[in-house]
Amino acid sequence: MRLPSFFANKSKKTQEQESNYLTLTLTPDEILAAIWAFNEEQLEVIGFDKRAFTSIDSLVHQAAVTIDKAASLAQSDVSKVTFGLSHYWLENGELTKEISKILKTLSGDLELEAQAYISLASAINHLLKVEQSVTPHAVLVGKFEDFCEVHLIEGNKVVDTKIAKMKVNVEKVVVLINQLAKEDRDLPSRIILYGNSQVLVKELTHDTLKDLFMHEPKIDILQDSDLAKAVAYAQAQDLVGHDLMSATLPTAKTEVGKTNEFGFVEGEDILLTKDERPVEVEETAPHEEGEKKQLPIEKGHPLEKEEYAVELEGEFSRGGKSAKEDFIEVASTVGWLPKVFGIFKNRPSGKWLAIILGGLIAFILIASFVIGQFLTTADIIIKVQSKNLENDFKTQVVTGSADSPQLTGEEITSQASGTQKAVATGNKKIGQNAKGEVTIFNITSTPKAFSKGAVIITNSGLKFTLDEEVEATSASKPGQPSTIKASVTASEVGPQYNLDLGQQLSFAQFDEYSYWAQNDAPFSGGAEKEVTVVSKDDLDRLSKSLKDTLTEKAKSQLKEKVSGKKINDDAIVIKVLKSEFDKKVDEEASLVNLSMEVEASAIVYNEADLKENIAGSIKDEVPGDSESRAQDIEIIDLSAIRNKDSLLLSGKFRAKLVPKFNIEELKAKIAGKSEKAARSIIKERNEVADVEFKFTPNLLLTSSIPQDISKIKFEIEAI
Numbered sequence: 001m002r003l004p005s006f007f008a009n010k011s012k013k014t015q016e017q018e019s020n021y022l023t024l025t026l027t028p029d030e031i032l033a034a035i036w037a038f039n040e041e042q043l044e045v046i047g048f049d050k051r052a053f054t055s056i057d058s059l060v061h062q063a064a065v066t067i068d069k070a071a072s073l074a075q076s077d078v079s080k081v082t083f084g085l086s087h088y089w090l091e092n093g094e095l096t097k098e099i100s101k102i103l104k105t106l107s108g109d110l111e112l113e114a115q116a117y118i119s120l121a122s123a124i125n126h127l128l129k130v131e132q133s134v135t136p137h138a139v140l141v142g143k144f145e146d147f148c149e150v151h152l153i154e155g156n157k158v159v160d161t162k163i164a165k166m167k168v169n170v171e172k173v174v175v176l177i178n179q180l181a182k183e184d185r186d187l188p189s190r191i192i193l194y195g196n197s198q199v200l201v202k203e204l205t206h207d208t209l210k211d212l213f214m215h216e217p218k219i220d221i222l223q224d225s226d227l228a229k230a231v232a233y234a235q236a237q238d239l240v241g242h243d244l245m246s247a248t249l250p251t252a253k254t255e256v257g258k259t260n261e262f263g264f265v266e267g268e269d270i271l272l273t274k275d276e277r278p279v280e281v282e283e284t285a286p287h288e289e290g291e292k293k294q295l296p297i298e299k300g301h302p303l304e305k306e307e308y309a310v311e312l313e314g315e316f317s318r319g320g321k322s323a324k325e326d327f328i329e330v331a332s333t334v335g336w337l338p339k340v341f342g343i344f345k346n347r348p349s350g351k352w353l354a355i356i357l358g359g360l361i362a363f364i365l366i367a368s369f370v371i372g373q374f375l376t377t378a379d380i381i382i383k384v385q386s387k388n389l390e391n392d393f394k395t396q397v398v399t400g401s402a403d404s405p406q407l408t409g410e411e412i413t414s415q416a417s418g419t420q421k422a423v424a425t426g427n428k429k430i431g432q433n434a435k436g437e438v439t440i441f442n443i444t445s446t447p448k449a450f451s452k453g454a455v456i457i458t459n460s461g462l463k464f465t466l467d468e469e470v471e472a473t474s475a476s477k478p479g480q481p482s483t484i485k486a487s488v489t490a491s492e493v494g495p496q497y498n499l500d501l502g503q504q505l506s507f508a509q510f511d512e513y514s515y516w517a518q519n520d521a522p523f524s525g526g527a528e529k530e531v532t533v534v535s536k537d538d539l540d541r542l543s544k545s546l547k548d549t550l551t552e553k554a555k556s557q558l559k560e561k562v563s564g565k566k567i568n569d570d571a572i573v574i575k576v577l578k579s580e581f582d583k584k585v586d587e588e589a590s591l592v593n594l595s596m597e598v599e600a601s602a603i604v605y606n607e608a609d610l611k612e613n614i615a616g617s618i619k620d621e622v623p624g625d626s627e628s629r630a631q632d633i634e635i636i637d638l639s640a641i642r643n644k645d646s647l648l649l650s651g652k653f654r655a656k657l658v659p660k661f662n663i664e665e666l667k668a669k670i671a672g673k674s675e676k677a678a679r680s681i682i683k684e685r686n687e688v689a690d691v692e693f694k695f696t697p698n699l700l701l702t703s704s705i706p707q708d709i710s711k712i713k714f715e716i717e718a719i
Contacts, residue, residue, distance in 0.1 A: 025084035034228035035074040047074030083117040084231030121151040127230035138190040150176040170203035194222035381692040386656035386718035397647040416554040417597035422542040426535030434490040434497035434526030438517040442472035443481035455508040463491040497526040554600035568640035603647040632656035656718040667709040
């Protein structure tokens with residue numbers, strides 16, 4: 001907030017403060033400030049600004065800057081505020097204790113009197129009614145960086161709300177909108193976007209929404225200034241007791257219509273829970289106070305949470321600070337200055353003004369000195385020139401207890417299981433072997449026995465085997481061979497072995513001029529076909545593929561178990577616990593399935609312990625006026641070899657050696673000294689490059705080091 005000026009027209013500002021009002025609208029990542037006033041039956045925004053904030057810590061500062069800018073545009077200061085809150089700040093439409101505390105701190109630090117809060121959905125509902133003078137029926141979509149809220153408004157109230165606390169894309173927004181639809185409810189053909197909606201409005205096309213709406217919906221955008229105006233309309237309606245005429249901001253482009261019934265519930269403490277709030281509350285007319293009103297709202301009614309703003313009283317009405325404020329907190333901020341400046345409202349004489357100003361300056365100087373000497377904590381950062389030491393290291397990480405120079409580690413395991421199918425690619429011929437009968441001829445003068453399985457071959461190379469052992473007698477006369485019948489079977493399947501009669505065959509192991517055979521009838525029965533079977537390569541490829549998949553899964557689960565510890569990928573051991581195929585090699589099949597389970601194990605350790613270990617191992621290499629610290633060690637290269645119960649680490653490190661300081665002696669030297677004198681004492685060491693001082697609380701009018709050495713802290717930073 002801007003501090004009041006001594007030279008401004010105070011009577012004019014008093015009149016302006018009585019007729020000007022402030023709204024603060026909080027989205028998940030922005031704060032919007034609007035200062036407005038009544039212009040007959042219209043609302044006129046006379047100052048508007050917005051700022052982004054990144055954390056709760058920056059919220060108060062950004063709010064102060066935003067309000068100051070809006071007040072500068074309006075040429076007016078205000079002290080009463082109404083909050084407009086995204087559902088990011090609410091839980092089931094209610095303030096939590098944590099958010100209540102944040103609003104309390106915000107109001108207190110900015111010296112604001114918090115009056116009421118309202119959800120953005122309810123405020124937009126009211127704005128739509130004022131803008132188009134019809135009962136609103138629309139879907140509201142508020143998209144922000146890490147949050148999205150979707151509301152359905154109909155019948156002058158917010159009837160349903162869905163939220164997502166994450167980054168959302170257009171598909172997720174469509175899912176949230178779809179959750180609003182019920183069997184007895186049709187979604188209105190109107191969507192109103194606010195927040196970070198530039199990308200979303202391009203992606204919400206007819207194709208993405210065609211399954212949700214009976215008709216293609218109209219899509220409008222609410223600018224940030226419209227959100228602030230919506231909250232202002234809600235605040236104005238409470239003050240005058242009825243809806244105002246439509247008004248627009250000069251800088252805001254509004255593309256929306258429709259609105260909602262609105263009212264304020266007064267007399268409720270924002271710090272009370274929903275079940276603790278009383279039904280009877282107090283409502284204040286525009287220029288009359290103290291009038292009581294019983295609002296016809298039952299406990300649990302939707303309007304209690306959505307359609308009515310809840311008034312904030314108690315500690316909020318006085319800026320959120322209790323009567324027992326801590327002296328240091330008050331004295332170390334400028335929050336008390338506006339109270340002191342209230343003295344000047346009655347225009348004292350120049351003499352008294354000079355006396356008061358002199359006393360005020362003296363008080364500030366004395367208070368700053370006392371706080372700086374006895375209550376302030378000094379954090380001193382000494383930036384020193386360091387010397388680099390590079391070397392190799394080797395150490396062992398063992399599970400359980402370990403003695404120096406070993407590190408203590410922990411073995412962790414993770415299992416992953418799954419199944420996978422593959423297409424069989426092997427080929428195999430199957431069928432029947434041809435059979436027949438041959439006459440064996442023996443032209444020699446001695447008998448000849450032919451064993452079972454003896455091979456006879458046709459002139460074209462087709463092979464047959466004897467089904468039984470046979471013996472051919474010797475030739476009865478020279479030139480007249482003996483004969484004997486024998487059954488034969490083709491050595492392979494196929495129709496080519498179905499021989500015609502009269503084919504001559506010879507024995508593979510004997511002289512064809514001494515012994516031969518001939519079929520007196522055709523051979524038959526030979527047939528074949530080619531089928532797909534499982535090959536060994538199929539099994540090998542499937543096993544490797546599934547093992548790789550389960551290995552990555554087990555490693556990922558393993559890393560999720562590691563909290564703040566180091567794990568080396570190349571030292572993770574993978575063990576296959578189970579591997580079962582449902583088909584064998586050469587088995588006819590089109591698909592083969594594998595079920596497998598693997599286990600990943602690793603020994604993990606704390607990287608800070610490794611650096612401590614290295615720092616301790618090089619003490620003998622460090623000069624006496626320097627020291628090696630774990631925080632100044634950088635691991636340049638690292639490799640790990642896993643043994644059964646240990647992990648061997650080796651690599652290269654770079655250590656920054658910093659000068660040693662006698663901290664207690666240095667504290668005694670600089671205690672009570674000015675910042676300049678303390679810097680000179682510390683920089684007596686040649687290695688000191690710079691010195692930074694951080695005081696808590698940070699006082700502008702003193703920079704003395706505390707007398708109490710326990711409130712002096714040093715941090716040595718190597719550069």
